[in-house]
Amino acid sequence: MEENKIGEKEKILEIKDLEVKFVTRRGIFHALNGVDLELYRGEVLGIAGESGSGKSTLLLTISGLLPSNAWVTNGKIVYMGENLIQDLVDAGKPKYNKKRNEKAFKKLNEKLQNIRGTKISIVFQDPMTALNPVLQVGYQIAEAIYYHNPSILAKRILARYKATKDDMREILKILKSNKEDYTEKLLEYIGRRNLEGLEEQVLFIWERNDLHDIKKEKLIMSLAGERVSRFALPFLNQVAKTNKVPRIPILSRFIKRILIKEGYRKAVEILSILNVPNPDKVVYMYPHELSGGMRQRVAIAIALVNNPEIVLLDEPTSALDVTVQAQVLDLVKNLRKKYNSSFIFVSHDLSVLYEVTDRIAVMYAGRVVEVGSKEEIVSNPLHPYTQSLLRAVPTLEGNEVSPIPGEVPDMRNPPKGCMFHPRCPFAMDICKVQTPPMYTLGNGHKVACFLYGERK
Amino acid sequence: MIIAGYNVTKHFISGGMFSTNKVVVKAVQGVNIKIREKETVGLVGESGSGKTTLARLLVGLEEVTEGTILFNIPDDELNEYEEALKKGDKEVMKRIEEKYDITKMPKSKLRKLRRYMSMVFQDPYSSLDPRMRVLDIIKEPMIATGYLSGEEADKRVLELLEKVGLPKWFAYRYPHELSGGQRQRVALARALSTNPKFIALDEPTSALDVSTQAQILNLLKSLQKEEGISYLLITHNIAVASYLSDRLYVMYAGKIVEVGDKELVIKNPKHPYTIALMSAVPRIGKVMQRVPIKGEPPNLVNLPTGCHFHPRCPYAFEYCGWNAIEVAEDLKYLLEGKYYDIGGERIRIDVLSDFKLRIEGIGYQDLEKIVKSEIESVKSFKSIDSIKMEGENIVTIELKKYMTPKLYELEDGRLVSCLLYDEKFKNRK
Numbered sequence: 001m002e003e004n005k006i007g008e009k010e011k012i013l014e015i016k017d018l019e020v021k022f023v024t025r026r027g028i029f030h031a032l033n034g035v036d037l038e039l040y041r042g043e044v045l046g047i048a049g050e051s052g053s054g055k056s057t058l059l060l061t062i063s064g065l066l067p068s069n070a071w072v073t074n075g076k077i078v079y080m081g082e083n084l085i086q087d088l089v090d091a092g093k094p095k096y097n098k099k100r101n102e103k104a105f106k107k108l109n110e111k112l113q114n115i116r117g118t119k120i121s122i123v124f125q126d127p128m129t130a131l132n133p134v135l136q137v138g139y140q141i142a143e144a145i146y147y148h149n150p151s152i153l154a155k156r157i158l159a160r161y162k163a164t165k166d167d168m169r170e171i172l173k174i175l176k177s178n179k180e181d182y183t184e185k186l187l188e189y190i191g192r193r194n195l196e197g198l199e200e201q202v203l204f205i206w207e208r209n210d211l212h213d214i215k216k217e218k219l220i221m222s223l224a225g226e227r228v229s230r231f232a233l234p235f236l237n238q239v240a241k242t243n244k245v246p247r248i249p250i251l252s253r254f255i256k257r258i259l260i261k262e263g264y265r266k267a268v269e270i271l272s273i274l275n276v277p278n279p280d281k282v283v284y285m286y287p288h289e290l291s292g293g294m295r296q297r298v299a300i301a302i303a304l305v306n307n308p309e310i311v312l313l314d315e316p317t318s319a320l321d322v323t324v325q326a327q328v329l330d331l332v333k334n335l336r337k338k339y340n341s342s343f344i345f346v347s348h349d350l351s352v353l354y355e356v357t358d359r360i361a362v363m364y365a366g367r368v369v370e371v372g373s374k375e376e377i378v379s380n381p382l383h384p385y386t387q388s389l390l391r392a393v394p395t396l397e398g399n400e401v402s403p404i405p406g407e408v409p410d411m412r413n414p415p416k417g418c419m420f421h422p423r424c425p426f427a428m429d430i431c432k433v434q435t436p437p438m439y440t441l442g443n444g445h446k447v448a449c450f451l452y453g454e455r456k
Numbered sequence: 457m458i459i460a461g462y463n464v465t466k467h468f469i470s471g472g473m474f475s476t477n478k479v480v481v482k483a484v485q486g487v488n489i490k491i492r493e494k495e496t497v498g499l500v501g502e503s504g505s506g507k508t509t510l511a512r513l514l515v516g517l518e519e520v521t522e523g524t525i526l527f528n529i530p531d532d533e534l535n536e537y538e539e540a541l542k543k544g545d546k547e548v549m550k551r552i553e554e555k556y557d558i559t560k561m562p563k564s565k566l567r568k569l570r571r572y573m574s575m576v577f578q579d580p581y582s583s584l585d586p587r588m589r590v591l592d593i594i595k596e597p598m599i600a601t602g603y604l605s606g607e608e609a610d611k612r613v614l615e616l617l618e619k620v621g622l623p624k625w626f627a628y629r630y631p632h633e634l635s636g637g638q639r640q641r642v643a644l645a646r647a648l649s650t651n652p653k654f655i656a657l658d659e660p661t662s663a664l665d666v667s668t669q670a671q672i673l674n675l676l677k678s679l680q681k682e683e684g685i686s687y688l689l690i691t692h693n694i695a696v697a698s699y700l701s702d703r704l705y706v707m708y709a710g711k712i713v714e715v716g717d718k719e720l721v722i723k724n725p726k727h728p729y730t731i732a733l734m735s736a737v738p739r740i741g742k743v744m745q746r747v748p749i750k751g752e753p754p755n756l757v758n759l760p761t762g763c764h765f766h767p768r769c770p771y772a773f774e775y776c777g778w779n780a781i782e783v784a785e786d787l788k789y790l791l792e793g794k795y796y797d798i799g800g801e802r803i804r805i806d807v808l809s810d811f812k813l814r815i816e817g818i819g820y821q822d823l824e825k826i827v828k829s830e831i832e833s834v835k836s837f838k839s840i841d842s843i844k845m846e847g848e849n850i851v852t853i854e855l856k857k858y859m860t861p862k863l864y865e866l867e868d869g870r871l872v873s874c875l876l877y878d879e880k881f882k883n884r885k
Contacts, residue, residue: 050665210789215796277751291752292503321502321692323749326736330746348666351738378741392670394699396722396737401699403670407635 009040012342013062013310018075018085020054020061020366023096027412028071031057033366033419035075036438039310044336044343046357046374048350048389052408054366055346059312061085062344063122064112068105071096079115079310084108118148121303125315127295131287137298138283141270142263144302146256151243153259153266154236155197160226161233163195168224171198172217175206182206198223204269232258270301273338274331293324300331304339313345317352325352332356350393354378359444362386365409365419368438372445382447384424418449426451457526457534458654458686459514461489462541464523466509481756483509485710486523488863491654496680496687498701498718500694500733502753506710507690508578511656514688515573516558516566526556528572528653571601571650578659580639584631590617591627594646603650616645620675637668641675648679656688661696673699694737698722706730709754709764712863716870726872728769761810762858763875775875777858778839780813786836787815790826798822811841811855820845823853 015037022029032054039045049055060066062077064084072088091097091104124130132140145153174185183203190199205211205219228236235255239245245252245259264283271279274297287295296316303311313332317325333356336343347353353360354374361371362383370383381387388404406423409415415422421431430450439452464487471478484506491497499507512518514525526537533552540548558566574597577583584593594613598604604612614624620641631639640660647655660676661669677700680687691697697704697718704721706714706729714727725731732749749768754760760767762777769776784805791803802817815823824843831837841856864877875881 050667209794211793212796215793218796293752321753322694322736323502323733324752326738326746329738330748349738351740354740355738355743389666390740392667393740394670394673394693394695396695396698396734396739398698398718398722401670401673403674404667408665 009043011038012041012079013039014076014078015058015062016076016078018058018061018077019073020057020066020075021071021073021096022067023069023071030411030414031070031366032061032075033414034435035363035366035368037361037368037371039342039344041309041342042336042340043359044332044345044357046353046360047344047346047363048348048353048360049363050348050389050408052365052411053363055348055363056314057366058363059122059314059344059346062310063116063120063312064108065116065122066105068098068102071101079120084112084115087111117144117308118306119308120310120312121306121308122312123296123299123303123314123316126319127292127299128287130299131295133287135286136283137285137287137290138264138267139260141267141283141298141302141305142260144305145263145266146245146259148306149243150245150259151240152197153262154239156201156266157197157226157228157258157262158236158240159190159195159198160201160223161228163193163198163224165221165224167193167195168221171202172220175202200269201265204272208272228258266305267301270305271297274301274304275327276301291324292320293327296320296328297331300328300335304335304341307339308341311341311343313343315347316345318347318349329355350378350390351395362389365411365414367419367448369420369449370445370447372447373443376443376445380445382441382445382452383420383449384426384451385420388423388425457490457529457531458493458495459489459491459688460526460529460534460537461487461514462524462526463488464510464513464525465521466506466513466518467521479757482710482759483756484513487707487710487712489514489705489712491686491688493653493686494680494684495703496689496701498697498704499688499690499707500692500697500704501707502733503692504709504753504756505707506756507707508658510707511575511658511688511690515575515654515656516570517575520559523559524553525558526552527558527569529556567601571597571603572652573654573656574647574650574652575656575658576640576643576647576660579663580636580643581663583643584639586631588630589627590629590631590634590642593631593642594627594649597646598649601650612649613645616648619648619679620645621671635668636664637671640664640668640672644672644675644679648683648685651683652685654686654688656690658690659692660689662691662693669696676700694722694734706733709759710756711764711873712871713765713873714870715863715872716868720868720870726866726870726877727765727874728771728876729765732768732770763861763873771876772835772838773875773881774838774856775859775881776839777860778836778855779810779858780807780853780855782836783839783853783855784813786834787826790830790834791818795826798826808852811857812852814846814850814852816850818851819849820851823851 015035018032018035020032022031035058047055071092072085073092074089077084087104087107091100171186171189174189175182178185186199190196201223202220205216232255235246245255267283268279271282276282276294276297317328320328345353345357357374359371360374360377361368364385370386377386381390391402392404394401404423409419417433418431418436421427428450436448436450438446438448440446441452464484466484468481468483469478470481487510501507509518513520536548537552553560558569591613594616595609598609613627617624617626622638622641661672664672689697689700701718704716704718705712708729714721714730721730722734725734732747735747747770751768754764760777761779766772766776784807788805798818804816806814808814820843827837827840839855841854844852846852859875861873861875863871863873865871866877
């Protein structure tokens with residue numbers, strides 16, 4: 001049944017045979033050695049692995065943020081029917097060439113302009129370094145919208161400009177009379193009156209439960225008929241239509257200031273969705289004034305503000321305390337219900353992954369060695385590495401902890417065959433020469449180990 | 457007893473001599489801690505709860521603001537001291553403190569004692585001098601304490617390397633050539649070099665990978681068996697604490713909130729904070745039922761009154777530490793939001809004292825109605841003792857006086873610092 005469910009689901013991202021190397025002065029570093037992975041719409045995929053296993057490199061490759069010494073030798077990342085890294089692979093053939101590679105990265109950056117930040121966004125491990133220390137939190141969230149979807153901001157301003165007191169009275173009537181389906185009725189009314197951008201503002205006020213109705217009405221009424229400088233008006237209309245900010249010096253800065261100011265209002269809304277207390281004060285704060293958990297929420301807000309299809313989370317809770325970590329994990333669980341996004345959640349902690357994910361992929365030395373539903377991975381681990389990893393984690397029950405013998409392989413000089421064979425208790429002769437393929441064992445459980453070869 | 461600390465307190469004062477706004481950071485407040493021979497005591501808590509400061513105080517790296525730390529004291533003398541402490545017998549206390557108290561010891565004497573205690577720091581990347589060879593790193597404490605020197609010391613370094621599972625030729629390497637796990641082994645060898653009786657381990661594995669963590673944990677365990685050392689293990693990872701320690705101390709905002717045997721504290725926590733902490737630990741194979749706690753740990757400059765945990769505590773009741781400022785804030789929030797029809801912008805709230813506030817612009821009945829209907833969701837309202845009418849639309853509120861919890865002993869021998877376990881409130885659970 002589980003398999004059917006996965007089969008029905010739409011594949012949103014497909015990674016095939018991805019190989020990435022880093023060219024350094026001390027040799028070539030084999031970071032990814034043939035990664036196969038799929039992400040389905042609406043799921044949370046966990047990636048587990050130790051440091052150096054290539055988890056972060058994989059995320060950087062997906063989001064196109066690799067440094068220019070990265071050499072993509074093979075593979076595909078298919079998103080919306082398009083291979084994002086085709087140019088990079090072509091540039092890397094037949095040999096690494098610095099100039100050609102840099103050119104390809106430039107091209108990739110242009111191509112990703114409309115994808116990165118809007119369709120695919122990323123949250124980094126350490127929110128202190130990910131946020132800009134000299135900019136207010138609200139500005140950083142506003143900036144994310146301003147660069148990707150300025151029309152949203154312009155529409156919000158224009159809607160308030162166009163709406164009259166009568167409109168607002170009408171809207172309040174809709175909100176009060178329809179207890180259940182006011183959202184649809186509201187959208188219909190707003191569509192008819194051509195006030196797009198107003199609905200989220202109205203609903204945000206109406207759905208707050210810490211305000212009295214009279215106050216809410218007052219706030220909603222005050223949205224109507226906002227004055228906009230007559231000079232800015234035609235340009236705002238233009239931005240709303242074309243989703244581009246005019247590139248005229250001085251003027252563009254003027255428009256930017258108006259739009260960013262609006263972005264602060266939007267930032268308040270998204271922060272309150274993320275359970276940040278006093279969001280209207282937090283937007284005017286700087287990152288150093290916030291605690292770790294709060295900073296991570298801001299980083300998540302920046303990632304989510306453009307309604308991305310794929311959110312990449314790179315160890316988002318590793319820098320946080322357990323109680324705050326629990327809050328962030330709950331947040332991720334709620335967000336997937338609210339937004340129809342897919343998440344890739346990277347962590348070295350299997351227990352964290354078990355808490356939030358649907359499927360877990362285990363990585364070792366730049367390869368995915370096992371994928372499956374989280375229950376399968378935890379209760380029936382197949383790959384020897386997964387087995388020893390699970391045994392190495394101390395639990396609250398105080399079980400015996402047995403370390404994995406040996407060291408993580410030096411990826412400048414990776415072992416031949418299966419990379420895990422020098423540390424594997426079940427290593428066979430074939431493991432030393434041949435790289436095991438992915439064997440599928442039903443229930444969507446896949447494992448790259450020769451032990452399971454004959455079963456097929 | 458290897459270490460017995462009484463009322464250990466550390467306040468950091470920031471701001472210079474002429475600074476107008478001096479800030480006192482209350483890192484550790486009145487902590488009592490005991491560590492027996494060959495015992496591992498786990499100290500868990502969130503970051504900023506004062507764990508590291510407490511450890512630094514115990515090994516004498518930081519001077520206490522107040523309190524006594526008795527090091528390596530025979531049990532009979534400790535009993536004598538504790539009895540004197542109860543009776544207030546200053547003379548006996550003074551006699552014993554002169555002998556064992558590291559906080560009042562002259563420096564020359566303390567230096568000799570230092571070889572019996574050492575510390576392993578959290579980050580192996582910054583705790584090893586990058587310009588020293590491993591040999592010199594491990595040798596340094598031996599020479600500084602005068603334990604060994606010259607060739608003997610070199611010989612001991614090689615022995616130590618073998619003990620922590622590193623090849624001998626690592627002695628001539630520099631820290632940057634080593635991996636995280638290897639560095640932590642070197643740090644451990646350094647801590648072991650003077651044959652100490654007590655080691656404070658400050659997050660020894662939090663910078664390491666899972667598999668390396670397992671190696672270090674097992675190494676620590678076997679070393680304890682061989683050498684009979686006592687550990688103080690500081691960690692925010694409760695699973696790690698559970699693996700190594702015999703007893704657990706749970707710390708919150710500079711105070712110990714629960715002490716007890718590991719099994720008891722983990723499986724059946726009693727203090728509301730411990731309950732929440734244990735329920736927040738993700739476990740493999742179990743999607744847990746969480747006891748939600750809101751908010752973040754308090755800042756150590758402006759600590760909450762009464763029990764430090766009361767603003768986040770799901771079980772808080774009227775005596776837990778509410779003061780007029782908190783009630784005024786909650787009231788203001790409600791009157792400006794949910795009860796806008798009654799309150800609105802006309803309201804003025806004055807805090808008269810810790811337990812008294814005056815509200816202008818609201819009728820007595822309205823206020824009583826609000827307090828009654830919100831008392832379940834707004835916990836600070838529970839502390840309201842009486843509402844009095846002062847004049848037309850002027851009301852004063854008086855609060856019940858809060859109590860600060862002590863460490864209460866339960867039947868199973870553990871100590872919990874929560875008013876729920878006070879004699880007076882026993883039937884509240």
